[in-house]
Amino acid sequence: MRKLILSAIAAVGLMASSGAAMASGGGEPLMKPGFSWEGFFGRYDQAQLKRGFEIFNGVCSNCHGLRLVAYRNLAAVGLTEDEIKAVASAREIADTPNDEGEVRMRPGRPSDKYIGPFPNDKAAAFANGGALPPDLSLMAKARVGGPNYIYSLMQGFVEEVPEGHTIPEGKYFNKYFPGNAISMPPQLMEDLVSYSDGTKATVEQEAADITAFLNWAAEPELDARKSLGLKVMIFLVVFTAMLYALKRQIWKNLH
Numbered sequence: 001m002r003k004l005i006l007s008a009i010a011a012v013g014l015m016a017s018s019g020a021a022m023a024s025g026g027g028e029p030l031m032k033p034g035f036s037w038e039g040f041f042g043r044y045d046q047a048q049l050k051r052g053f054e055i056f057n058g059v060c061s062n063c064h065g066l067r068l069v070a071y072r073n074l075a076a077v078g079l080t081e082d083e084i085k086a087v088a089s090a091r092e093i094a095d096t097p098n099d100e101g102e103v104r105m106r107p108g109r110p111s112d113k114y115i116g117p118f119p120n121d122k123a124a125a126f127a128n129g130g131a132l133p134p135d136l137s138l139m140a141k142a143r144v145g146g147p148n149y150i151y152s153l154m155q156g157f158v159e160e161v162p163e164g165h166t167i168p169e170g171k172y173f174n175k176y177f178p179g180n181a182i183s184m185p186p187q188l189m190e191d192l193v194s195y196s197d198g199t200k201a202t203v204e205q206e207a208a209d210i211t212a213f214l215n216w217a218a219e220p221e222l223d224a225r226k227s228l229g230l231k232v233m234i235f236l237v238v239f240t241a242m243l244y245a246l247k248r249q250i251w252k253n254l255h
Helices: 002-024 046-058 071-077 081-089 121-127 147-154 203-218 222-254
Strands: 066-070 092-094 105-107
Touching: 046 071, 046 203, 066 071, 066 203, 071 081, 071 203, 147 203
Parallel strands: none
Antiparallel strands: 092 105
C-alpha cells in the first residue's frame, strides 16, 4: 500500500512538472499579468473586450477566423448594430446554391459566423507557407496556460535567435512556443492600432486586450455563469439560516 501511495504521488508530480513545461512553451515560465475576469468575483471589462476586437479585426482576422462566433455576438463586446453590419458586410460569404447549382458570394450578415479569410484549409495553408492558421474560437481553452499562454506568446518573439537554438528558414523564434519555432511572424508593435477609446496602444496593452477578447470568444457566458453562481451561494446561505432558525424553534418548543 505504501509503495502504491508513493507511486501515485510521483505520478502526480510528474504530470504537474510536464504540465508546467508545456505551459511554458519551451522552457520560459508564462507571464501572469492577472486579468479582470479571474477569481470568483471577476468580470470581463467591456472596454477591454472592444479594444481586443479592434486588434482581432484589424490584425488577426487577416489569417484567422472565429467559426464559433457570429457577428451579432459582437454586441456583447460593445459594438452597435450598425458597426456589426459594417464588420459583417466587409467579408464575402459563400451563399446557398441557386437553382442551377451555382454558388455565389454575398456580403456577410450579422447572423453569419466570423469565418477566416480563405475559402478552404488548403488555400489558407498555401498562403501561409504551408502552415494552417488555426481557428481562434477556443484558443484560450485549447492551450495549456490558457490566457496566460496567449498573452505571453504575443510578446515572446525574439529578433535574434539565442545561442544554441536553430530555427528553420521561414520560422520565427518565440520563447513561449513549444519548440520555439513558430510560423507566425510577430504581430504586435507600438501603436499598431488607434483604439477608439483613446487608450495608448503599447505592446503590453495590445497583448492584454487580444487575450481578453479571445478568452471571451471561448467563454462568452463567463459573466452570466459567475452571476448565477453568486445568486446560488446567496440563496444557500439564506436557506441554511432559515433551516437553522426553524430547527432552533422546533427544539425550543420540545424542551
